[in-house]
Amino acid sequence: MDVFSRYAPFIQDYIYSQGWQSLRGIQQAAGEAIFNSDDNVLLSAPTASGKTEAAFFPILTLLDEHPADSVGCLYIAPLKALINDQYGRLCELCREPHIPVTRWHGDVAQSQKRKLLRKPRGVLQITPESLESLMINKHMDIPSLFGDLRFIVIDEVHSFLRSDRGGQTFCLIQRLARVAGCRPRRIGLSATIGDPTAAGKFLSAGSGRKTLVPKVKDTHEVWRLSMEHFYKDPVQAGDNANITKTVQPMLGPKTDKAPQMADPGLAYIFEHTRGKKCLVFTNSREECEAVCQALRSYCEANHEPDRFMIHHGNLSTAFRQTAEEAMKDEDSMMTTCATATLELGIDIGRLERAFQIDAPFTVTGFLQRLGRTGRRGNPPEMWLVMREEHPESRAMLPELIPWPLIQGIAIIQLYLEDRFVEPPRTGRRPYSLLYHQTMSTLAAGGEMTPAELASKVLTLSYFHNITADDYKVLLRHLLKTDQLERTENGGLIVGLAGERVTNNFKFYAVFAENEEYSVHSGSEELGTIVKPPPVGDKIAIAGRVWVVEDVDRKHHQVYAHQVKGRVPAYFGDVPGDIHPRILERMRKVLVESQDYPYLMKNATARLRDARATAQASGMLEKPLINLGGKMWCLFPWTGTYAFLALERLLRLKCAKRLGLRGFNSVRPYFMEFSMDVGEKEFYQILAEEADKDFDPLDLVFDGEVPDFDKYDKYLPDELVQKGFATGVLDIQTMRQCVHKLVELGLHQ
Missing domain, CATH: 3.40.50.300 (P-loop containing nucleotide triphosphate hydrolases)
Structure with missing residues (x-):
């Protein structure tokens, strides 16, 4: 038509x-x-x-x-x-x-x-x-x-x-x-x-x-991508490396006018944002604050005007809007350090390039951040900057692998080769949200019989995995804890304890929040932090450093004044939901000899070193590597939630038979532990335990109530445990992973 x-x-x-x-x-x-x-x-x-x-x-x-x-x-x-x-x-x-x-x-x-x-x-x-x-x-x-x-x-x-x-x-x-x-x-x-x-x-x-889903003719996208690697000291992987690769002209000459002994990766960003409007993406608010502080200190050391702004979810509305307006200004040459708050589709004008510090967690995040640039007829442009400390001389095998570098390559290749983007997450049992929607429905509609309430809540499509019996368990618990109250007519209404939850404006959000304190300097609100330090200590917010003058714990207020210097910020934990396909592609990155055109000199050299280390160790042929004596390292190559399930299988199902102890993991890359059995016996025990028809709740520790979602604290323990075991732990993918590990390990 x-x-x-x-x-x-x-x-x-x-x-x-x-x-x-x-x-x-x-x-x-x-x-x-x-x-x-x-x-x-x-x-x-x-x-x-x-x-x-x-x-x-x-x-x-x-x-x-x-x-x-x-x-x-x-x-x-x-x-x-x-x-x-x-x-x-x-x-x-x-x-x-x-x-x-x-x-x-x-x-x-x-x-x-x-x-x-x-x-x-x-x-x-x-x-x-x-x-x-x-x-x-x-x-x-x-x-x-x-x-x-x-x-x-x-x-x-x-x-x-x-x-x-x-x-x-x-x-x-x-x-x-x-x-x-x-x-x-x-x-x-x-x-x-x-x-x-x-x-x-x-x-x-x-x-x-x-x-x-209308089919649109696939337009040929042109990206400008580069990925560089930096150690956090002057000696770099590419120094004196025999690399014939030509640096892409778009990057210009190598310069570093930042202070001596500065972080070379941030110095690189500092130089290549000069005279341009850019975004610098980080994976956490803490890192965002630290990066902005460092870049501003470089301006000061070089006697240049401050050209860096900051944008993240804990900043006050005024600070965020100031950054957004400056980015929309076509004449502005400011650079903004940001988290996922600027990942979504706000039109922020003509950005010349985006920087990404370390690998994002998802292909979706990478594409969204890349898509912040490339408007007004220019191709999208992103420079990924990977930073790590030099491994210590006595570092063990897994610490010699640059995981963020490998992850960044895997994410890019997955999209370029397969157009892979993370699918919807299904199969969960969202009991936390079930509580929330139950309380919301009662707060909105008033008294209802249990059957009427169930007909309004349990029939919502998102709760298709939750049974009527589970809902009865929830309602009984909420009555017992005064979240709900039964009327003389036998109906249900929000109870006294429930009113304290539903009458708070924070009830409207279902994402978990830390207990936050608003930070003020005079009449200006700077934003929010968690866990305020004692009076006299320093805090980092809005890309600057402040000394705490007073903490009003009753009203959650912090009063501070600005000083010079640098200090870590803390806003709460940032979990990473990394899909199994990303880990599988990371292994392939180490296995293959393919060159990637977007890798720069140091990154090319660091990847070459990592591949040599991986090949020499045997970790690509067999996933279980002996680190000396009874110390072993396991590389599962699977996603966050399957990795978590495998950790628990080893510790709760296999530990006694393996003689397992000293367990430590860096999720979702590797696990280190000591055990009394040999390699072949490890695989046999692992396979036997994974193939048993065990209850998912067996992967919950005795007495453990994994408080994973915002409203879990209002649920009965049995539903929290069930939701974690059957909805968070990816047992099906874990079993597939075990079969691959055993096949690799026993057929070498």
């Missing part, structure tokens, strides 16, 4: 005003799918390909032709910043047809929200947490707000496919549709979908519709 002719006149006028000569492939495909079907639609295309317009052009056309009697389109995004970014674009698009666009999140004035409640129309933009709040606090308004809801657009849908936050989002969508009596179509947008069929199934769950 001629999609352009089908668009409303105001959409056609908008396209003319933008100077577009033709529709992009994703816009043509999306128009055909949305106009010609009644199905859900998953739009997957590279960053900056026009997915937002592809979805909204036909949606707004249909809403203009047949206006809804309520909010017509609900737009759900994972970040307030993404909503704010899209708000301006949608307002411009909706100005002529007078379709109102409303934002609803914590930073939006109450007057705007009241206006929508009085006259619900148009497009509503919201985060999952604000939608949760809306469902609880405005429950009686849901039918009038959404009674004629036609579309739900879920932006960056890939970010909802592997976590309870995604489960919460889809539970809320189902609950909203039931309460409002509507049946909206779901439109998912993403730049990083590896398995469209699996993602489409996840998107459609509970909607009663199938998902169309």
